[in-house]
Amino acid sequence: MDNKLSSYKTYMTRVGNEKIPCYEPSVGDEELELVSDVIKSNWLSEGKYTRKFEGLLADYCHRKYSLAFSNATSAMITGMKSLGIGSGDEVIVPSYTHSADPNSIYATGATPIFADVDESTLCLSVETIEKVRTKKTKAILHVALYGNCGNIADIHDYAKKNNLYLINDCAAAMCSFYKGKNIVSYGDFSVLSFFSDKTITTGEGGMLLTDNAELLEECNMYKHDGRRERGVDLIERHGYNFRITELQAAVGVAQFGKLNFFINRKKEILKDYQKRLSNIANIRFFEFNSACDVVPHRVLIFVPDAAALISHLTQSGIGVRTTFMPMHSQPIYNIKKKFIITDKLFQTGIALPSAPTLSNEQIDLITRSIINFYKTI
Numbered sequence: 001m002d003n004k005l006s007s008y009k010t011y012m013t014r015v016g017n018e019k020i021p022c023y024e025p026s027v028g029d030e031e032l033e034l035v036s037d038v039i040k041s042n043w044l045s046e047g048k049y050t051r052k053f054e055g056l057l058a059d060y061c062h063r064k065y066s067l068a069f070s071n072a073t074s075a076m077i078t079g080m081k082s083l084g085i086g087s088g089d090e091v092i093v094p095s096y097t098h099s100a101d102p103n104s105i106y107a108t109g110a111t112p113i114f115a116d117v118d119e120s121t122l123c124l125s126v127e128t129i130e131k132v133r134t135k136k137t138k139a140i141l142h143v144a145l146y147g148n149c150g151n152i153a154d155i156h157d158y159a160k161k162n163n164l165y166l167i168n169d170c171a172a173a174m175c176s177f178y179k180g181k182n183i184v185s186y187g188d189f190s191v192l193s194f195f196s197d198k199t200i201t202t203g204e205g206g207m208l209l210t211d212n213a214e215l216l217e218e219c220n221m222y223k224h225d226g227r228r229e230r231g232v233d234l235i236e237r238h239g240y241n242f243r244i245t246e247l248q249a250a251v252g253v254a255q256f257g258k259l260n261f262f263i264n265r266k267k268e269i270l271k272d273y274q275k276r277l278s279n280i281a282n283i284r285f286f287e288f289n290s291a292c293d294v295v296p297h298r299v300l301i302f303v304p305d306a307a308a309l310i311s312h313l314t315q316s317g318i319g320v321r322t323t324f325m326p327m328h329s330q331p332i333y334n335i336k337k338k339f340i341i342t343d344k345l346f347q348t349g350i351a352l353p354s355a356p357t358l359s360n361e362q363i364d365l366i367t368r369s370i371i372n373f374y375k376t377i
């Protein structure tokens with residue numbers, strides 16, 4: 001069988017066998033109504049819903065400008081290229097993150113330079129950045145991992161002092177606030193993802209947000225195949241088609257309308273897990289940065305034996321995941337360096353099911369399975 005089809009089937013079988021998914025989107029009549037409006041209008045490429053979606057998010061994230069993209073990866077590549085980042089430049093990025101971060105840097109021609117993270121935030125810190133900065137460093141890519149915020153104000157000041165760009169990957173952190181300000185409002189630009197497991201989803205999708213009008217104009221050209229808009233003949237950049245579709249933007253507008261429900265439910269789910277597992281000495285819940293109001297992207301626990309507990313829960317059909325496998329040890333990067341915190345976090349971390357659709361009965365089932373595991377070992 002064709003390899004692509006076989007890995008797709010393996011993936012779908014694995015996910016299909018999970019009686020409690022790690023995550024699932026929550027969509028319904030509101031999304032259907034707006035999508036059917038798009039279909040009736042017979043305009044499927046970016047249109048009024050895309051502009052509306054951009055406006056809603058710029059306001060919510062305390063940013064002047066926003067630009068919708070096909071995903072967060074394309075937004076990141078575009079933003080970095082538009083800042084002039086490319087061949088010969090180095091960009092500091094945490095090793096403990098999604099591959100989209102180093103891959104986007106690589107796509108611009110620049111080199112990703114991996115750094116360890118701060119154990120208390122899961123994010124870069126001035127100390128971890130300072131350890132790997134060189135004369136070639138052009139930018140810092142901060143990742144607000146799992147919705148948590150690093151001490152972004154310190155990183156912002158450090159970047160300014162050292163004449164570095166600050167890029168802020170908030171793929172999963174759109175609703176987290178650092179000292180009262182949306183985390184997305186920090187950096188020369190920030191990006192959001194609307195993949196199916198994000199706080200609000202459009203299936204696939206992303207957004208770039210900035211306060212810099214010139215940067216926005218440049219990004220807009222890269223996004224539209226190097227021209228200022230569809231239908232324009234003049235090509236001014238070696239650009240791409242990184243547009244979202246109007247169908248997706250309509251879903252995004254409907255999802256945005258349910259934001260308070262998603263936020264509240266995610267916070268409730270975390271509290272419920274904490275209450276039910278409070279007596280298990282082997283489990284440490286990740287403590288989100290106390291300087292922030294965080295909406296947890298995932299419920300994260302750290303245990304001595306992550307692989308064993310994951311295997312136990314998976315056998316019971318519970319959709320758990322490891323946390324991000326460190327990028328420095330991925331075969332494609334294979335950096336022969338030790339990142340002690342990153343490696344430890346990966347070996348001990350578990351992401352528990354945490355979709356807003358998760359019921360209290362399901363949380364009860366998951367936590368009883370965890371309690372049983374620790375009774376039997």
Ligand SMILES: Cc1ncc(COP(=O)(O)O)c(C=O)c1O
Binds near residue numbers: 193
């Ligand atoms: C931290 C982080 N950055 C970037 C991405 C990439 O987002 P997208 O799939 O929209 O390109 C993800 C996706 O899950 C992510 O978790």
